[in-house]
Amino acid sequence: MKDFIYNLKKFRFLFWELVKKDIKLKYRSSVLGVFWTLLEPLLTMIVLTLVFSNLLGKGDDNFPVYILCGRLLYSFFSNGTKVALKSVRKHGSMIGKVYVPKYMYPLSAVVSNYIMFIISLVVLAGVMLFEQVKITVYLLQAVIPMIIILIMTMGVGLILxxxxxxxxxxxxxxxxxxxxxxxxxxIFYKVDNLKTAANEMIFKCNPLYSLISMFRDAVFGRSIMDNSYNLWFSLCFSLGVFLIGVVVFWRKQDKFILYV
Amino acid sequence: MEETNKGIPTDEPVVETNANTVPADVNPELQAAGEIPAPKKKKKKKKKKLPPKVIVVENLGVRFRIQEQKVDSLKEYFVRLVKRKLNYKEFWALKEVNLSIRKGDRVGILGLNGAGKSTLLKCIAGVLKPTEGSVTVKGNIVPLLELGAGFDKDYTGAENIFFYGSMLGYPKSFIKERFNEIVEFSELGSFINVPVKNYSSGMKARLGFSIATIVEPEILILDEVLSVGDAKFRKKSAKKLTKMMKKGVTVLFVSHSSSQVLENCNKAIILEHGHIVASGKAEKICAKYEEMIGIKDTD
Structure with missing residues (x-):
């Protein structure tokens, strides 16, 4: 444990260097640079709105904002886990040479994606203003799913x-x-349009769906406690998966060098 | 074989010889520069008690499992699991290795390919966990292995200085302070702002060497890196290394060539099939090594 804290202190610069590197290199030699973080979700939102608004978008909530909420959270989860998955292997050559706490690799990958996700929230704010979605105090609740999704992505990332x-x-x-x-x-359809018992089950088993609908509740000015299942399920799932991730990673990390 | 597992520096005479032989294994360049007042040191060292042990390797064993065919896909794994064909061949890369190195020792590790030299270094560097036994290291280690392997190819040289530096555990403020020094030593000039993927291998090695040696490490691991860059840089880097060595840095130096060991080290060990077969004073061990391989090393 003492070693753990010592190493954490010693290598915290490396952690931020890794985060910075991911972000910097992602948009290097692209003309618009970091603006793609904003532009990409905006463009997908427009496409999805055009395609699906008449088909599946009937309901109370503003459809473009609805899509954007789901899409932003999902793409953080998917990008974060995908990058974390490859992270250890990507740094394989270093693992065999210099001692570095290995959890730095997947966790920094997730954090760099998280930062880009936070930046891309600007788009959501813009679209909300543009579509005149009412801003309420409930919006502050959005922080809760945002924290839970970070824990979940880290956990899944470590396992992967x-x-x-x-x-x-x-x-x-x-x-x-x-x-x-x-x-x-x-992400691009409204649940109410497809309500059957079987579908309900599927949504209940998907922690990411719980997080997305919590986020949407916050954005559209509803208390997330109205549907507290979302909160408890996603929170327990995330903490569980994070714990499993840490244990699995811890127990296997000494063997990495033999396989990368 | 009598000398097996003795642990070089523990025996008193070796340390004494250490002091006596200082002028002999000094790099000629430095000797010319007159940087070491050799006789003075001799007296001092004799009176001083033994320097503290910085690396202690006890009963070290590393076992590798070699799969007869590499299984790295899930499908294959399950197919083999069902067929009960997950066979491994076990082999010990290192077995019962005992070694203790005192501060300021420069230890050459000799051995043929596959003798376990790199495995030993990896254990000491902390990247490989031993199957049995223990390695205790006091002080920070800087490994100089395959210089430039840690670079990101899309990063410029300047960015890589920060990245690689933080990988070695240097704080950012420290790297900032030494940035100019690194650039200067690497002689990269304006190339420092060019992505590393456009570097030549010599340039990469130069930058790697410059970053790794900005700090004065307590323990330096050299895995045949003295042959990087052009002749000019080689001279420069050798000079820097000898300077470090003189300051009491502990050095582990891996080589096939006994003449290199003789030039740089005061002690040596020979590894063979994962065992230490001989250890002691560099001259003696190098002679033994040459005898062992049956060729007189001429270079």
Missing amino acids: ATFDVFFRDLEYLWTVFLMLIMYTCA
Whole structure:
């Protein structure tokens, strides 16, 4: 434990360097640079709105804002886990040479995506103003799902990064699994339009959906405690997955060097 | 074989010889520069008690599992699991290695390919966890292995200085302070703002060396890096290393070549099939090594 804290202190600069590197390199040699963080969700929102608004978008909530909420949270989760998954293997050459706490790699990958996610919230604010969504005190609740999703992504990222070292095809499997998650997250359709008992079950089992709908509640001025299942389920799931992630990573990390 | 596992520096005579032989293994360049008042030191060292142990390796063993065929996909893993074909061959890269190194020792590690030299260094550097036994290290280690391996190719040289520096555990403010010094020593000039992917291998090695050596490490691990860059830079880096060595840095130096060890080290060990087969004074061990490989090393 003493070593852990000592190393954390010694390598905290490395952590931020890794975060910075991810962000810097992502948009290097692109003309618009970091603006893509804003532009990309905006463009997808427009496309999805055009395609789906008449088909699946009937309901009370403003549809573009509704889409954007789901899309921002989902893309953080999907990008964060995807980058974390590859992170250990990507730095394989260093793992064999210099001692660095290995959890730095997946966690910094998640954090750099989180920062980009926070930046992209500017788009949401802009669209909310543009669409004249009422701003209420409940908006402050949005912080809660944002914290929970960070914990969850870190947990999943740690697990994926660990197993990816041993099984390279996890990358492809995870892409497919992410697609499954995306379609069950109600990003571009409204749940009310598809309500059956079976569907209800699926949404209840998807922690990311819980987080997204909590976030939407906050944005559209409802208390997230109206549907407290979302909060408790996603919170327990995230803490559980984070704990599992830490344990799995901890127990396997000494073997990484033999496989990367 | 009598000398196996003795642990070089523990025996008193070796330390004495250390003092006596200082002029012999000094780099000629430095000797010319007159940086070491050798006779003075001799007397001092004799009176001083033994310097503290900085690296203690006890009963170290590293076991590797070699799969007869590499299984790294899930599908294959399950197929083999069902067929019960997950066979491993075990082999010990290091076994029962005992070693203790005192502050200021410069230890050459000799051995043929596959003798376990790099594995030993990896254990000491802390990147590889031993299967059995323990490694205790006091002081910060700077490994100089495959210089430039930690660079990000899309980053410029300047950005890589910060990145690589933080990887070695240097705080940012410290790197900032020494930034100019690093750039200067690497002789990269305006290339420092060019992405590393456009560097030549020599440039990369120069930058790597410059970053790794800005701090005076307590323990320096050299894995055949003395051959980087052009002749001019080689001379410069050798000079810097010898300067560090004179300041009492503990050095672990891996090589195939006994003449290099003789030039840079005061003690040496020979590894063979994961065991230390000989350890002691550099001259003696180098002679033994040459005898062992049956070739007189001429370079």
